[in-house]
Amino acid sequence: MSDAARDTPTTVPPLSNEEATRLAAEVLDRVGQAVVGKRPALALVLAAVLAKGHVLIEDFPGLGKTLAARSFAQALGLDFARAQFTPDLLPADLTGSYVYDQRTSEFSFRPGPLFAGLLLADEINRTPPKTQAALLEAMQEGQVTVEGETHPLPRPFHVLATANPVEYEGTYPLPEAQLDRFLMRVDFGYPSADEEYDVVARRVARQREEVVVEPVTDAAGLAGLQAAVERVQVDESVGRYCVALAAATRGHAEALTGASPRGSLGLVLAARAWALVRGRDYVVPEDVKAVARAVLGHRVTVRPELWMTSASGPRIIDSVLASVPTPQTLERRDLQPQGAGPGPGQR
């Protein structure tokens, strides 16, 4: 991908709120044609992508994780790459490496799968920490450095990583600091009987294995959507509610460590994207509650003595959501002169 192509989305103007919501709904509909049911989980993944985040999908094999990632890439018009994370995968296998070109007698850079719009990092916990760190650094910095030379990744760049929650033998669980880099952790769960039959019926009717999703937009369109998310307003009381939720995880009786400030920031960003998906250009406390489990659940470490109980990150978040006060109903604003909208801090 050329540098010009990489820079294109940053110059794209934001879409209007109505257009962005319509586009998001269309993307979800298209992905829903391939992934049966699971609309709430798919909406969370889309919200994470719109908030410029990365998603960790932790679920059992065969639940459509790869299909969902590929479908999102197709619907959003992004380049798609899949990297199967195995114990012998090296950082250079992801980032790319310099190869000697005998014709020109020079080393030329051959980019790895990281240079894609949407990367599916399959079974991320099966590769050693060194390779995990290479991926996570790319996720955070948006660039990779090989042989002392820095290569910017295409924008938008998103990672959908998967992990199997039951098989731990021969795995390298992601440490908390690295889990924190994922904006959301989502699980799809098993489909209902009707949904499962729908999967079978669609496959039989399709008469072929692969599912092709028509693109709704492209990389520039996604950048426009992300720019629209940036304009979504967050009332101070809602922002403080997010901070209070993250802080409450730190003092929870079942938690060894709670969510970091990156958690509260992620909560606000994800809630903004969720609000846009729901057709609003302002965030309400319900948006925060809708994304809180996915955003904060993996950032909380359960006390070791409770590992054999039903205590878990999502359960701690549920408990926190059922105890932290939501913003007050009454928050008066001073009367503004005609034509002048109320500004921040004038309440």
Added chain:
Amino acid sequence: MRRPAVVAALAVTGACVLVVLVAWAALLGPQEVFTGDGPQISRETTTTATDEAPVDTAGTTRDDIEQSDPPTWVRVLLNLVGGAVQLFALAGMAYVAWLVVRRVRTALALRRTREEAATGDFEALDDRQRVAAAMAQDADAQARALRQGEPRNAIVECWHRFELQAERAGLARREWETSSELALRMLDVAEVDRGAVTRLLELYREARFSEHEVGEPQRQAALDALARIRVRSGVAS
């Protein structure tokens, strides 16, 4: 949640029993516990010839030393400690018994509530009547609040009065609940116009959390929604 509670109760009971046994043993002393009326042992002993027999130079035997009573202050102290341990053990057992009784009573009350909710319509009817009565009582003040002042504040105040009505009807908003969660709870028990409540809730959210301009059109929309809610719930306008 139930299983850990049972395990904890059993653990506390076991600990109490152990403490009682230890206290009993401490009060009786090692003589009674270890050499008291235990199983009869054979009196026949085998003797072994030794070169030198023990010589009792002080005129006392080993049994005399072991059976001599401790000083009075030691016995008083032991009795006091033993009594205190017994009291603690009894208090612990009483506490465990109280916990068990309370848990059983709670479980029975919960079951009774669920059965009533499953079988009787009277409770729901009461809720409906209570909500309707609370709305009727506050209807004029609510409409007046919506007509007065700046539209944004008026809409927020109008919704707030809804929450006050719900509170009066026994459906108070919990502090961790959002406005839509309360609205859902109200809709579950009260016979109100869902569309109108949703519209009013949208207007409230826009007025409360957005920077949008909220003017007379929004106030009029809120008035319309409020009128529909009142008509459906039987409150005279």
